[in-house]
Amino acid sequence: MALKVYVDRMSQPSRAVLIFCKINGIDFEEILVDVLKNKQFSPEYKEINPMCQVPAIVDGRFKLFESHAILIYLSCAFPGVASHWYPSDLFKRSKIHSVLDWHHSNLRRGTVGLVFNSILAPLNGLPSNPQAAKEGEKLLVKSLGKLEDYWLKDGRFLVGSLQPSIADISLVCEIMQLEFLSEEDHDRILRPYKKVVKWMEDTKKATAPHFDEVHRVLFKAQKRIRERMATESVKNKVKSKL
C-alpha cells in the first residue's frame, strides 16, 4: 500500500512534504484535509493526527505528524532519496537540524503571525489581532535578515550547501506564504534581501516543475484575494469622497 500523505495545499508545511515526495519519485497518495472546512477536526483525521493539523503521513501501520519529522522520516525510509536532502554526515545533518529548529520560533512564527492576522483571519471572518500582525512582521523581517546574513552566507543553499536539503524546501515554502499579501507589501518586505530572493529562485528551479505545480492553488487564492482587496480599496475611496 502506498504512503498516504494528508495535506491541504494552502498550508506551507503540507506543500513542503508534497514537493519533497514528488521530486524524489516517492509513490504516494495525496489526501486532502480541507482546513477551511475544518476537516482537520473530524474524528477520522483525529485518529491520524490528534493535534488536528496538516500535514501527516501514514506509512503502513506507522503514523507521523510535524512536517520536519516527516521530511526526515521520508529521507531515511525511501532508499531512492538523494543524500543531499538529509546528509548522513553528522556535522552537515546537525546544521540542518539547527536551521529547522530555528525556523519554528522565528521565520515560521513571524510569517504566520503576519499573514494570518492581516489577511487570512479578516478574509475568513475570524478574529484578528493587528498588534500580533505587527509583531509578526517584525519577527519576519528579523528572520529574513538572519537568513541573508547568516544561514545563506556561505553557499547557494542553506547552511553552506551546494545542493538543496529538506530545510530549503521547508523554509522556502514558508516564505511563499507571503504571496497572500498585497504585491506592494510583498515586495516591500522581501526586496531588501537579495540572497533570500536568489535562494528562493534556486530552490524553485531545483524542485521544478513540482514547486510551481504544488503552489498553483496558492497563486489562484492570491489572485482572488488581491482582486477582493482592490475592490474594497476602491469602495473605501468612493465612500471617503461621498
Next chain:
Amino acid sequence: MALKVYVDRMSQPSRAVLIFCKINGIDFEEILVDVLKNKQFSPEYKEINPMCQVPAIVDGRFKLFESHAILIYLSCAFPGVASHWYPSDLFKRSKIHSVLDWHHSNLRRGTVGLVFNSILAPLNGLPSNPQAAKEGEKLLVKSLGKLEDYWLKDGRFLVGSLQPSIADISLVCEIMQLEFLSEEDHDRILRPYKKVVKWMEDTKKATAPHFDEVHRVLFKAQKRIRERMATESVKNKVKSKL
C-alpha cells in the same frame, strides 16, 4: 580539548543540555553566558551563536546552537551515550523528532509566554504584556492536556518509551520553568495532570542526582521571587487599608 557548553542555568534548554552531558559522562567545560547581564549579545558570544541565545556548543572546530539539534548531535558524536536517549530505530527516532518539533510551537511557547510576561519581565523592569501571559497560559494548559492524553498515553516516558530520551529531558526542563510562578499558580496549573506530574518525577529520578544539582540555581531564584512577591502582596494589602 573538551567540548565547550555555553549556558545559563536559568534557561531551560541550557539545563537540558547540561543534564544530558552529566548523565552520559561526557567530558565538557561549562561556560556561563549571563543572560540577565546581556552577555549573549557580546561580540565574543556572537561568534559562537549569532542568534544571541543559549545554549550553544563548540566541539573542536564545530559550532552548534538550538538545544534539540545539540542533544541529537551529542547523542551521535559521543559513543558512550546509551541508545535509549536517541534510538537508531527509524520509527522510534521519528516519534522523538515529532514530539520535539511539537514542543517548539506548543509547550515551549506557552510556558515562555506565561512565565516571561507574568513574572520575569516585571521583575526585571522589562515591558510585559498581560494579554500575552493569558494566551501563554491557555496554550500551556492545552499542551499539558496533549502530554497527558497523547504523548504519555502508552508508557512511562514520552512516545511510549520505557526509558527516557532527549525529548523527556527537554520537555521536563521546560515545565520546570513554572517553578517561577507562585506556589498557588504552579499547583493550580500542574495538579490536574497526574501523568505529567508522575513523568516529571520519573525523569528527575532517571537523571538523578544531576537534575536537582543543575536546577539548584532555579530553586534559589524561585525562593527570592516568591519572598519578593509575598512582601509586595503584604505592602499592597496595607496600602489598600490606608
